[in-house]
Amino acid sequence: MKFTIKFSPIGKRAMENRPRLLLDIAREAGVGLKSLCGGKGKCGKCKVIVNPANEPTAVERNLFTQDEIDEGYRLACRTTVREDTQVYIPPSSVTEKQKLQIWGKEIEVKPSPLVRKFFLHLLKATLLDTKSDFQRIKEELKRKYNVKVESADSKVLNIIGPTLRGSNWSITAIVRGSEIIGVEPGKRKKESFGIAIDLGTSRIAFYLVDLLTGKSINIYGVTNPQIAYGEDVLSRIHYAGNTKTNLKKLKSEVLKAINLAIKKICRESKVKRVDILEVTLVGNTAMHHIFLGLPVKQLGRAPFTMAANESLEIKTREVGLEVSPGGYIYLPPPIAGFVGSDHLAMLIASGIETKKGNLIAIDIGTNTEIALKTKGRIISCSCASGPAFEGAHVKYGMRAASGAIERVNIDSKSLTVNVATIDDRAPLGICGSGILDGISEMLRVGIIDSSGKINPGYRGVRKIKRGKSLEFLLAKKGRREITITQQDVSEIQLAKGAIRTGIEILLEEADIKTQDIDRVIVGGAFGTYIDPLKAIRIGMFPEIDIGKFTQVGNAAGIGAKAILISQKLREQANQLAKRVEYLELATQSNFFKHFTRAIRFPKSQRGKV
Amino acid sequence: MKFTIKFSPIGKRAMENRPRLLLDIAREAGVGLKSLCGGKGKCGKCKVIVNPANEPTAVERNLFTQDEIDEGYRLACRTTVREDTQVYIPPSSVTEKQKLQIWGKEIEVKPSPLVRKFFLHLLKATLLDTKSDFQRIKEELKRKYNVKVESADSKVLNIIGPTLRGSNWSITAIVRGSEIIGVEPGKRKKESFGIAIDLGTSRIAFYLVDLLTGKSINIYGVTNPQIAYGEDVLSRIHYAGNTKTNLKKLKSEVLKAINLAIKKICRESKVKRVDILEVTLVGNTAMHHIFLGLPVKQLGRAPFTMAANESLEIKTREVGLEVSPGGYIYLPPPIAGFVGSDHLAMLIASGIETKKGNLIAIDIGTNTEIALKTKGRIISCSCASGPAFEGAHVKYGMRAASGAIERVNIDSKSLTVNVATIDDRAPLGICGSGILDGISEMLRVGIIDSSGKINPGYRGVRKIKRGKSLEFLLAKKGRREITITQQDVSEIQLAKGAIRTGIEILLEEADIKTQDIDRVIVGGAFGTYIDPLKAIRIGMFPEIDIGKFTQVGNAAGIGAKAILISQKLREQANQLAKRVEYLELATQSNFFKHFTRAIRFPKSQRGKV
Secondary structure, eight states: EEEEEEEEOOOOEEESSSSHHHHHHHHTTOOOEEEEEESSSSSSSEEEEEOOOOOOOOOHHHOOOHHHHHHHHEEEGGGGEOOEEEEOOOOOSEEESSOOOOOOOOOOOOOOOSEEEEEEEOOBBBBTTHHHHHHHHHHHHHHEEEEOOEEOOOOHHHHHHHHHHTTTEEEEEETTEEEEEEEEESSSOOOOEEEEEEOOOOOOEEEOOOOOTEEEEEEEEEEEGGGOOSSHHHHHHHHHHHHHHHHEEEEEHHHHHHHHHHHHHHHHHTTOOOOOOEEEEEEEEHHOOOOOTTGGGGGSSSTOOOOOOOOOEEEEEHHHHOOOOTOOOEEOOOOOOTHHHHHHHHHHHHTTOOOOOOOEEOOOOSSSEEEEEEEEEEEEEEOOOOGGGGGTTTTTOOOOOOTTTEEEEEEEOOEEEEEEEEEGGGEEEOOOHHHHHHHHHHHHHTSSTTTTOOOTTTEOOOOOOSSSSSSEEEEEEEEEEEEEEHHHHHHHEEEEEHHHHHHHHHHHHOOOOOOGGEEEEEHHHHHHSSSSHHHHHSSOOOOOOOOGGHHHHHHHHHHHHHHBHHHHHHHHHHHHHOOEEEOGGGTTHHHHHHHHHHHHHSOOTTTOO | OOOEEEEETTTTEEHHHHOOOOHHHHHHHOOOOOOOOSSSOOOTTTTTEEEOOOOOOOHHHHOOOOHHHHEEEEEEGOOOOOOOOEEOOOOBBSSOOOOOOBOOOOOOOBBSSSEEEEEEEEEOBBBBOOOHHHHHHHHHHHHHHHHOOOEHHHHHHHOOOOHHHTTTTTEEEEEEEEEEEEEEEEEEEEEOOOEEEOSSSSSEEEEEEETTTTOEEEEEEEEEEGGOOOOOSSHHHHHHHHHHHHHHHHHHHHHHHHHHHHHHHHHTTTTGGGGGGEEEEOOOOHHHHHHHOOOOOSSSSSOOSSSSOSSSEEHHHHHHSSSSTTTTEOOOOOTTTTOOOHHHHHHTTTTTTTTOOOEEEEOSSEEEEEEEETTEEEEEEOOOOGGGGGGSTTTBBOOSSSEEEEEOOOOOOOOEEEEEEGOOOOOOOOHHHHHHHHHHHHHHHHSSSOOOOOOSTTTEEEOOSSSEEEEEEEEEETTTTEEEEHHHHHHHHHHHHHHHHHEEEEHHHTTGGGGOOOEEEESSSSHHHSSSSHHHTTTTSSSSOOOGGGEEEEHHHHHHHHHHHHHHHHHHHHHHHHOOOOOOOOOOHHHHHHHHHHHSSOOOTTTTT
């Protein structure tokens, strides 16, 4: 009786055929789980969420609350696994940080934030001048700075009086548009910060920004804790769409993680949380909807209708963000059910509006969003590329964490395989870029043919255990072997085929030829680490001159930051969202024609270097 | 050792010189306190808040929570009083309702509320028409009703999707200005209600209004529970200004009472609370500030600066009102520290803008607000008339509750006194209009001279017990006697003198003579029940032809209702608030000249009828 243990968020799998201690399985699989007491049940460091979970032991009952017990919190060193099991490892139990791909190519943005601070020294009220405190501030803002204010946050009105009287009538007013969102005693002009958040399905990236200079002070990433409730967007939508409690749970989990991260970043950078005056957040439409508590059930079924596609600005306190109490969170609009505001932010960061020629912007993930700009049109689509590039549905797949194979080279004569792993550790599995590399190399040396079939008779090709299909051995370390199976190849064919289909349909819609493309911008964590040449080689991208590719990293995050500090870009994003034409691939009559072609590999790769 | 027991909110006092059971004292004083078990400590009906409170008995410990015990909740039948004691009787313990003067002269207002409902039957989303749910509603509102909507309440976005899909795409959209504040399944156009609240220092009046017809469906009044923390505005300001906790307490007390009242009114009128789409609230500036949690300390000391004098519109859920979750409460602006939005509402209800000639509008209370309209100017002031007209600081004074003397007639020959009481009960005390009547009559028959001195030698005039000064016996029932003392006369002189001073200074400021006044509008509970002739006789009002007086009742409430149903009047109120010139009496050099004259009574009243 074989069973599988899935570790999230690391995306690692282990197989067992007899009951074993979870801590041992995790160690053997190379999952970096903390344990100080050596598995004696004393330190409590190896806590995980297990599903299905054993009856808790006395030690666990002692350590966890009833709620935690019910949620499946257990100690890995006290848990014996006997069947298919999901194991979620909370960040606190991980020995090493995952490689959180939050780097992004910074762009020059002239800061013109919507929130500004003004220092005011006011005349004290007298019996001959009894105008209200708010009126007094309003008039001085107009007189001294020519700033017209119309309203004040209701909570700010509560503190104006005492603040004025406690600071000898010298205050700093925080103004957002025509609203006063805060007052502080004395001169505090410099303490003006903002946070841009890129809320991804797996990762949340944070940019702490000085609103006056527009510079990033701190960049930080955490795993999206919702991953415990489903690895990809669709399973998240399914879970959240099931009951209101589930939606609330996902919402509160992510909010908690965001608040915790903001706390940490602020402490690291010696910034007070109340000085975070504005927040922007981008994400795919499901993440956006869940964060706001919007209904997502409808996102999971045709016709995938969004609840709202407006830009939203909401008081941070209403959302539950622990920053300046009068501040706002601004969420640029999503474009469609599967083209989120993160894609919009990427388009802003790529400067798509200002660049000339025909341009493709592509963000690869479980869903891949593609935009084509040509002849004044911007057309976008979303392809269900699946989670293979994130390491899922691949036998030895894992996320881009320590020990993941990320580069593969096969000598075309000896067929000797060389792999490079993240952090140069002994190989634990393969991440997305490693798989793409591996398959591209297998194709080049002839191990795979253009239909995707693994050819028997090559060195390293063998039958999988207890099965008929073939696999290719990539790496071996002691008893641990890592292979790419026929099934893995098929998964990648589906994934890259979906992406290529999207590109081809966009080109056909716009009546553009491959050679007319002037620029391809590739964003996203995975997109940043792939080798575009190899992506072309497996047919994921069309044959475009390699010099036309730019890899921009987490452009969504950079876009969120741009929208945070620049009113102009914020307005531009709104206009852009309205301009972008969304193309629903499922309704295109040429979809299957393109797709059946796109899942094949290009011919005659053999001999290429 | 004599001590006093003060009963609030009824405003009754009792004196004792030996320890006695509170229930007995209350009964003897005519305070209608419930008791079903006859004082055996079993029914719990005679619960009161006592300060200082005895150690609780076992019965009380059992009946009340620790919080309640700490707040001073006790049973009157278990409480022995030994010293000066404040007793607050909660509404639930009162046998008879106080006369809550909430009647107001209705005015014709064409309804044009800011909140409107629209029925929409939408096209179902398809793969070829995937626009967001919100977008769909927006476009249909524009197409069908030419209504332009820009945003939606963040909580409404959460329910649009399920509402559409659960109602076969037929919904009612609730639109306020350019915001969608609610969606409901099916056709619910008629369920459009609003509540106007007049938040007074002693009374809160509610008007449940049908927004479509503009008609009042229900009118209701409750005692302001803050009265337990101080009877007049200044003591309330003092209490709230002391600590933030106090302010919060006052705020939450009044909020609780308002929510309870709304619940009750809605149940009575078979209206769902979620169908209350808009609320307006007016009140004096301290009540307004406390309701919003604005700082009030500064209202209690010169120069009496308001925190804010803008009109405010706040989500009801942010304020804590339990009505339509997306709805707003609208608060028209206060005019000055002691001229609140209730006065503004009164001016709107009086149609001051449309009436020609020289007009005085006056709202009598602990503070009396007066506005003079002449030659295109509107000048207002506030006079500290004190609480005498509300029954406080008067020996036998009480509020206008059952058993209060409200009319007095003295036969000029026999000096026989006839009194009329509220509900024709045996006299318990004197309310404001009764005192004004009594003093006016004493003046007419010569018992008081123009300096205010009570003349000895008249029938009914005698020395007060254990004192030298004089008093006049109004009524006697068994052992209970009710008198007007020299001290009472002085209190009324101060009160009416303050009001007259305000009128005179306004006239002088505007350079108007008494005979040029075309109309006097008298509002407020007290103002409605007084006899203007007698008010002229004691010099509270100048000698103006009695035909020029109009008593409008609770005009503040009527104004709040007008502002609820009419956008035009709401805008008019905002303009008016800016136009009204506030005159601070304390800075007027002619104040003392007028005041010393105004506290005297007019001469030669003798012989008038």
